[in-house]
Amino acid sequence: MTGTRLIQNFSGMQAHLIVAPHTATDTLVTTLLKLGLSVASVRPTGETPRLDPAGLESERALVIVDGDLPLPGMAASGVRDLPPVPVLGLVGVEAPSRLKGLLQFGATGLLRKPIHGASVYAALYLTVNEHGRRRALEEQLARHEERRRGRRHVVKAILRLMQERGLDDDAAFELLRRDSMRARVPLEQYCEALVQARPAVPAPARRIALSE
Amino acid sequence: MTERHRIGVLFSTTGPYGLVGRAMQNGAVLAVEEVNAGSLGIALEPEVVDPKGEIAGYAAGADRLLDAGIRHVVGCYTSSSRKEIIPIFEKRDGLLWYPSHYEGFETSENVVYTGASPNQHIVPLVQHLLARGGRTAFCVGSNYIWAWENNRILREALALAGGRVAAERYFAVGETEFGQVIDAILTTRPDFVFNTLIGVSAYQFLRELRRACRARGIDQPRALPVASCSLAEPELEAIGPEAVDGHLSSSVYFSSIDTPRNRAFTAAYAARFPDGPTPSADTESAYIAVHLLARALARAGTGEVAAVRRAACEVAVEAPQGPVRLDETTLHAALTPRIGLSTASARFTILAEAPAPVAPDPYLVRSAPRIVPVLRRPRLRVVPS
Numbered sequence: 133m134t135g136t137r138l139i140q141n142f143s144g145m146q147a148h149l150i151v152a153p154h155t156a157t158d159t160l161v162t163t164l165l166k167l168g169l170s171v172a173s174v175r176p177t178g179e180t181p182r183l184d185p186a187g188l189e190s191e192r193a194l195v196i197v198d199g200d201l202p203l204p205g206m207a208a209s210g211v212r213d214l215p216p217v218p219v220l221g222l223v224g225v226e227a228p229s230r231l232k233g234l235l236q237f238g239a240t241g242l243l244r245k246p247i248h249g250a251s252v253y254a255a256l257y258l259t260v261n262e263h264g265r266r267r268a269l270e271e272q273l274a275r276h277e278e279r280r281r282g283r284r285h286v287v288k289a290i291l292r293l294m295q296e297r298g299l300d301d302d303a304a305f306e307l308l309r310r311d312s313m314r315a316r317v318p319l320e321q322y323c324e325a326l327v328q329a330r331p332a333v334p335a336p337a338r339r340i341a342l343s344e
Numbered sequence: 345m346t347e348r349h350r351i352g353v354l355f356s357t358t359g360p361y362g363l364v365g366r367a368m369q370n371g372a373v374l375a376v377e378e379v380n381a382g383s384l385g386i387a388l389e390p391e392v393v394d395p396k397g398e399i400a401g402y403a404a405g406a407d408r409l410l411d412a413g414i415r416h417v418v419g420c421y422t423s424s425s426r427k428e429i430i431p432i433f434e435k436r437d438g439l440l441w442y443p444s445h446y447e448g449f450e451t452s453e454n455v456v457y458t459g460a461s462p463n464q465h466i467v468p469l470v471q472h473l474l475a476r477g478g479r480t481a482f483c484v485g486s487n488y489i490w491a492w493e494n495n496r497i498l499r500e501a502l503a504l505a506g507g508r509v510a511a512e513r514y515f516a517v518g519e520t521e522f523g524q525v526i527d528a529i530l531t532t533r534p535d536f537v538f539n540t541l542i543g544v545s546a547y548q549f550l551r552e553l554r555r556a557c558r559a560r561g562i563d564q565p566r567a568l569p570v571a572s573c574s575l576a577e578p579e580l581e582a583i584g585p586e587a588v589d590g591h592l593s594s595s596v597y598f599s600s601i602d603t604p605r606n607r608a609f610t611a612a613y614a615a616r617f618p619d620g621p622t623p624s625a626d627t628e629s630a631y632i633a634v635h636l637l638a639r640a641l642a643r644a645g646t647g648e649v650a651a652v653r654r655a656a657c658e659v660a661v662e663a664p665q666g667p668v669r670l671d672e673t674t675l676h677a678a679l680t681p682r683i684g685l686s687t688a689s690a691r692f693t694i695l696a697e698a699p700a701p702v703a704p705d706p707y708l709v710r711s712a713p714r715i716v717p718v719l720r721r722p723r724l725r726v727v728p729s
Contacts, residue, residue: 138716143709166451166673168709249451250430253707 136268139260143168144192150174151198151222156246160196160222163252169194193217194260196243200224203233214238214270218263220255222247240266282320289323349641350389351376351634352409354419359397360518361543363621364421367578368443370617371627372418375634377616384642388634393419399428406432406440415439415647418633421626423447423489430455439649441637443629445573445595447493448706454649456656457676458633458668459626460596463705465573466494468681469594470501472696473571478535479507484525484549485540487514494540494573497708503717510534515541520548526556529568536592539572546575547583554587565590576624580690591686596679597625597665598692609664622690628664632677635661636670667701676704 147169151157161171188195197203199221221239223231234242241259243251286308293304312322353372356365369392376388391414395401402420406429409417417433418441420426426442433440433454445460473481481498485491491514499509510532513525526549529537541549550570557564564570571592577599580588599610599622609631613623640656641647657672666680678701684692705711 137718139714140716141707141709141712141714144714163451166709167707249453253449 136261136264139264140257141168142194142256142260145169145194145260146189146192147171147194147196148174148188149196150201151196152201155198159249160243160247160252163247163249167253167256188217190216194220194256196220196222197234197237197239198222198224198245199230199234199239200245203237214263214266218260220259279318279320282318282324285324285327286320288327292327347386347641347645348389349386349416349647350391350412350414351637352406352414352417352419353390353392354395354402354405354409354417355421355630356397356401356425357394359395361397361421363578363582364624364626365394365397367621367624367627368421368630370613370621371443371623371630372634374613374616375631375638378612379634379638384638386638386642388638395425399425402429403432406438410436410438415649416441416637416641416652418443418630418637420444426455437649439653441633443633444626445629447490448708449493451674451676451706453653453675455675456633456636456653456670457674457704457706458636459629459677460679460681461676461704461706462493462497463708463711464596464679464681464702465594466497467501467708467711468696468698468702469571469573469592469683470498472592472594472683473536474501474505474507479505480510480532480534481507481536481538482510482529482532482534483512483538483540484522484529485512485514485538486517486519486542486545488517490542490574491540495538497712498538500713500717504713507535515545517542517545519545522549522552526553529553530556530560530562533568537568537570539570540574542574544582546572547579550583550591551587575686576626577622577690577692578620578624580686580692581622583690585688588690589686589688592695593684593686593692594681595625595684595692596681597628598682598684598694599623600684600691600694601665601682603664603666605662605666606664632661632663632668635663636668636677669701671704674704674706676706678703 147164153175164171195217215238219237219239220241221234222245223242224245240262241255243255289308290301290304293299312319315322355369357369376390380387393405395405402425416439420442421444423446430452440455442455443458445465448462483495495512554564573594575593639659640652643655643659644651657670661668669678680701681698682694683696684694686692
């Protein structure tokens with residue numbers, strides 16, 4: 133598998149701006165428009181900013197949030213959670229609590245206030261592509277986790293074949309691998325179906341006659 | 345009553361790229377003289393500073409001009425010099441009128457760009473090459489941003505068209521030893537060579553490639569055409585007669601444009617600067633910058649930066665290349681892309697020309713794919729049995 137595809141042209145994306153009222157965002161908005169984005173403002177009035185991530189189109193949306201606001205209000209509960217859309221953090225007060233807030237919010241890029249037009253494209257590039265890379269990694273991790281859970285079925289299936297056909301473990305695995313490939317399903321899934329389709333035949337009594 | 349405005353002129357007319365600097369300064373000076381003799385009702389008083397191609401000279405020069413109360417400076421050729429002084433213009437609220445083609449990905453409220461941005465030079469060149477059936481490129485360039493960025497755009501366009509870049513080779517600025525890369529090109533036999541070498545490196549490369557092709561009986565302009573987006577008339581003269589013809593170049597201006605307006609411009613230039621250098625796209629761009637500035641000053645009725653910037657977007661210049669206007673959002677100019685083929689007399693025959701000025705797109709928002717295209721490796725390979 134190749135790495136994540138890099139996005140370099142942000143035209144057609146919508147930036148949702150979460151900043152306090154009266155914040156100077158002229159330069160930011162002007163630059164975003166030059167870069168082909170549309171801008172929607174989500175201006176909280178004294179409350180914790182709230183944005184429904186389900187309402188955002190993950191492919192085209194981007195959240196820009198001001199770190200000086202009380203955070204969070206979106207999906208992120210811990211640093212590990214990746215929000216469904218890329219988040220760009222605006223840094224005003226450069227204090228650990230504010231930076232932590234942005235990180236917990238899921239920011240993958242930062243832009244220092246006051247905003248300078250010439251740093252917006254670089255921040256967007258990093259935010260969007262780093263988010264994409266982390267999402268790809270999380271998906272990959274989820275796939276591995278899924279397969280790891282399925283390994284017990286593989287072990288069971290190998291044991292079954294060894295018992296039923298008198299194969300050694302390598303030969304049993306090879307057979308399962310080949311059959312799963314023919315059936316075009318992942319090995320784990322194939323083995324699970326195999327084990328569940330036929331309840332286990334009790335193994336012939338093989339006593340190790342220590343007492344005999 | 346004639347209103348007088350002092351303006352700064354900041355070109356390196358001496359130093360490593362003094363030839364280009366002189367060509368640009370001449371364009372600016374010619375325009376100043378035309379404005380002063382014209383009927384706009386304003387007079388320009390140029391204050392000339394030569395940074396001598398040294399990066400520190402640009403910052404010092406910009407400070408000196410702004411200290412003297414000047415708000416408008418026409419100048420810079422290289423991107424590094426421009427990047428160096430933009431913060432000064434932003435901090436002190438001056439307006440830099442930057443007259444050169446460049447690699448894009450920049451806008452500033454304190455810079456007016458009258459040269460071509462990438463959608464006006466490299467993009468039309470790539471389209472032209474693809475239309476001619478070019479699918480395999482060999483890229484040779486000077487090792488800096490101009491070459492890297494142009495090669496990226498070419499690589500992506502070829503990827504989308506199912507073509508490929510056979511190799512990318514970079515050389516230090518000023519390098520003149522190209523034997524190995526020419527051998528590699530002759531072995532690879534690409535459809536075309538994409539040249540982003542600058543200055544003496546480019547001239548030497550073109551001479552050596554032509555020589556190597558002659559020695560092997562290869563008709564280089566036909567079999568191995570070289571395409572560039574920075575090759576201009578003064579450079580053709582520098583290449584010399586042995587290898588001057590048959591090179592493709594993409595530019596918004598060639599001195600051979602056959603219109604009454606351009607004939608008047610080249611005649612006026614030749615009369616004023618009989619010793620040259622020959623006018624190039626950058627000369628015309630500096631000429632446009634001064635004319636645009638003069639019209640904006642006349643319209644604004646003041647030298648105040650915000651008013652002049654606003655006015656600059658409301659006026660138009662009938663330039664040697666055709667009509668030129670500024671785009672309000674990016675402060676870049678709408679220009680007319682052309683493809684030229686160099687001739688033995690160190691001029692260009694125009695092969696293709698956009699029917700109308702093309703709006704600038706410095707961030708390639710309208711001209712580049714959303715996702716970086718990747719060159720596909722062939723899935724199957726022919727292996728000798």
